[in-house]
Amino acid sequence: MRALAAAAVGLAAALALVLTVTAIGAPTGETSPEPLLTTVPGPKD
Incomplete structure (x- = not known):
């Protein structure tokens, strides 16, 4: 029974957090106009 209550409290807290962030x-x-580099640039030819 304690585990069920703890799960309910945790679920309610998570839901409250999601609703707060959404609100x-x-x-x-x-955003930056320059693209982010995803690889190491190689030598320039």
């Missing part, structure tokens, strides 16, 4: 929304800002 706040994404932060405002701009």
